[in-house]
Structures are given as C-alpha cells and as structure tokens.
Amino acid sequence: xHIVQQILDDFRAGRHDRAHFWITLRxxxxxxxxxxxxxxxxxxxxxxxxxxxxxxxxxxxGDQRLLNYADGGTTHGT
Numbered sequence: 516x517h518i519v520q521q522i523l524d525d526f527r528a529g530r531h532d533r534a535h536f537w538i539t540l541r542x543x544x545x546x547x548x549x550x551x552x553x554x555x556x557x558x559x560x561x562x563x564x565x566x567x568x569x570x571x572x573x574x575x576x577g578d579q580r581l582l583n584y585a586d587g588g589t590t591h592g593t
Contacts, residue, residue: 519549522534522549522562523562526549526551526559526562527559529557529559531551532550532551532553533548533549533550533551534548534549535547535548535549537569542570543568543570544568544569544570544573545566545567545568545569546565546566546567546569547564547565547566547567548564548565548566549562549563549564549565550562550563550564550565
C-alpha cells in the first residue's frame with residue numbers, strides 16, 4: 516500500500532491524527548507532516564500536508580535571542 520494512502524486510511528479510521536517524516540531531496544533536508552482535520556464531533560474532514568525545507572535551519576548554531584526580521588523590519592498593511 517502506498518504510504519500516503521495508508522496515512523489517509525489511518526486518519527479516516529481514527530487510528531492516527533499526525534504523521535511526520537523527513538527526507539533528503541537533491542541536497543535539501545525536507546520535513547513533511549500530515550495532519551488529520553476533524554470536526555467538533557471528531558469526524559474526519561480532510562488532511563493538511565505541510566512540507567518545509569529545513570536545510571538552513573538545520574545548520575543553525577548558537578543562539579539568537581533578539582527579534583530580527585528577515586525582511587529588514589518593514590511594516591506591511593499599515
């Protein structure tokens with residue numbers, strides 16, 4: 516059974532609500548997560564997939580404790 520189909524079947528059956536795995540793809544470290552979306556009564560509504568390229572974050576060292584906006588601190592929508 517294909518892994519994605521297994522994840523969806525498990526979500527529909529209520530066996531799991533989250534699946535997480537990671538791969539190296541063309542020299543990039545990629546995190547992939549699937550989340551079951553459920554209604555107020557717990558019924559299965561669908562699935563959300565989140566894929567992130569974490570290559571740069573994986574290489575971080577030390578601490579950054581102060582706020583530092585990557586876009587230079589510009590304000591949007593004001």
